Amino acid sequence: MTLALETSGLRKVFGDLVAVDSIDLAVPRGSFYGFLGPNGAGKSTTIKCLTGLLLPTAGTCRILDMDPFADPVSVKRQVGVMPEDLALFDRLSGAETLAFVGRVHGLDKASVRARSAELIELMDLKSAAADLVADYSHGMRKKISLAAALLPGPRLLFLDEPFEGIDAIASRQIKDLLTHYVRGGGTVFLTSHVLEIVERLCDHIGIINKGRMVAQGTLAELRSGAATGQSLEELFLTIVGATHANGPALEWLQTTR
């Protein structure tokens, strides 16, 4: 099995806070990898380390057989990212954002035009393509950020919460597009809190909790040790050790009293 992404002992520390604690990731090429974890578990920090926005405190990493810390530019040419903050210029229009990304990746003008037109059509942004991103709604920003990640035709996609804030129609279109992309040999590494979507799309799952990898493998492998018929949500809650019984009862919330 060739790996698109592999880390060994990846660690990121901020002062006293260990955000990512020696994690070992193994993402096969051509897989749809769901990276799950509760809020504050270290998912976004891991993605930032992998995409060069943060420098890991320790550990090694290989992305598409390249070292992202030694040769970041070569890695970035092969990778598309939709980060947490969406990474958009407020004062560029949607179309100009795509033109910028295409130009930075060294695509010729005709390719940029053709790809942008298709992506804008797909994301249903045609009527807003010339508007500044500053005037976009949150969902529209998500769509243009995803389009920007896809435009250079990357071999590996990092998507941080891609389905949050997107309408059902666009969500369906994006799911189809990503599935098509993976079938064509691309690799997707996504984080999401919508476990139903992850369950339906992803063939590989990694679960991080309090900075540590607590489970990794195919969905079938993760289910092998669990009760039969467990959903991913139940599996996830079991693995991260979160149950309703642990929480306070909030008796004062009983409005019928």
Place this chain on the structure above:
Amino acid sequence: MLSSLRAITWLRWRLLANTVRGGKRRDRMEQISRAFAVFVPIVVAAMLTGSVIAVTTLAFIGGRAAVDHVIRPELAVIVLRGLLIVMLVVLLILTTNSPGQTTIGRYTRLLLLPIPRGVLHLVEVVANLADPWIVLVAAALMAFGAGMAVAGHVMAALLTITAGLLMLAVLASFGALVSFLVGWLFRSRRRSELFTLVVVAMLSLVSFLPMFLTSRTGDRAGEPRRPGRARSQISIDTFDRALPRWTRALPSEVYGRTVLNAVAGNPVDAGFGLFALGAEAALLYFCSSAAHRRMLGALEGGSRRRRAAELPTAGLPLPGLSPAVDAVAWAEVKTALRTVRGRLVVLLPGPLFALLGATLGRIPGETFAVAASQHGHLLFGLGLTFSLYSLQAFTMNLFGADRAGLTLQLLSPIRDRELAWGKLIGSALILGVATLICLIAALAVAPYGSPFLWIAAFLGGIATFVLLSPIFVWLSALFPLASDLSKTGSGGNPHGFPMLVGTVVTLIFAAPSAAIVFAAEFWWKRPVIGFVGTAVWLLITLAICVPLVNLAARSIGARRENLALTAQGR
């Protein structure tokens, strides 16, 4: 209602206090940077405290002297009247100048909470009293009354202090009214930014009008004043009689009459004055409440205009640049010229110095300034230097103004050196547009002088920019600050330290070019030397600074993590 007021007061205090706190993810350099950023508000606060003490002392002495008839009460009161009318104008200008600075979006969270809108309005009005200008006036008004009380005129003091309190209510309500009206009228980003741009440009240009008109009507600046002929004295009575009748209704005038009546021992007339001031305060409060309701109502609305779809545009490719440098440079130009700051940098210096030149040119006399105004290339050079200063919002914060756009650049296959050069070339293009406008404006008012000197002024400006370039990159990487260039106030400024350095260094680096031009024109009297000299100087600066920029670009790699955090506004 009291608990809501307490909660909102606490909220405001925490928001203020938390601006001083740093995040946890900071290195030593970032901590020094933040410490410096905190130092500036502390200096401002210290200066304000000093001003308040000085004003309070003066007003206290004035109040005491007025009631004891050591000075004419009218004299003391006219100072207060002047202060109050200036205050009303300041409130009007500051507030109308800042629709793009405040966002009504901050109300959204509060509107979701069970807080009556009346309370929100009251808090906003009362919060205006914390404005430093109003704090100064409040100190003066209260100390004036206190001075009377200490002199033993308790009734006059009470009436004066009451009038002062009502006057403060007028000021707070007036400030709130203007603020809410502007917030409501310019609730869309486009309109508010356009309005800010027009107001700032108008204020800058209109400030020249008195001088311009005076020089036209002939104040005879060049005419020597005859000895023994003093300016005619204007008495307070004459001044008051000259005022139009409508000005009597102004709150500052009502306040003045009330205080004079109190000092003169006419409590009934002073009482009428208090009633009038109270009515004006109530009317302004009622109007501001209506404007507040309108503004909050606008939060739910907001239609977005959609233009027809356009194909992606990437700008003309810049010759000799890699695609990455070219893309970064164009992104810099486009994003900058779509902000209020960017448009001001480009649009303002040229017309400003043209107007200055035209104004000085009308003054009959042979001063150096008048002579300089007739040398168009000097005006052009001055405009260029001023543009360099204005451009500091971009050049001294190359990585802080893009916000999430910087994340996109950091995620893209762009080398640090390409990022630095792209940013610098983008800034140079913005300066180029400003230069073109400066050139047209200078040619319009003073199309004289040798073409060699015009070219020399241009080359000198470029050489100054080139010399500054490594400093731009280095300081921007060391002191990044998330800024919003749609703001004309401090929110759009770079970090204080680079700004301070830039202010000094720009002048020093412009000096060699200026010296060459001046020497060629006034000493050697051979313009061609100016042209050759600045061209050689430009080549020297390029030879020095290209490697220095490449060296400075290394600091981007070292500071990449901090830059990424700045891009996220942390």
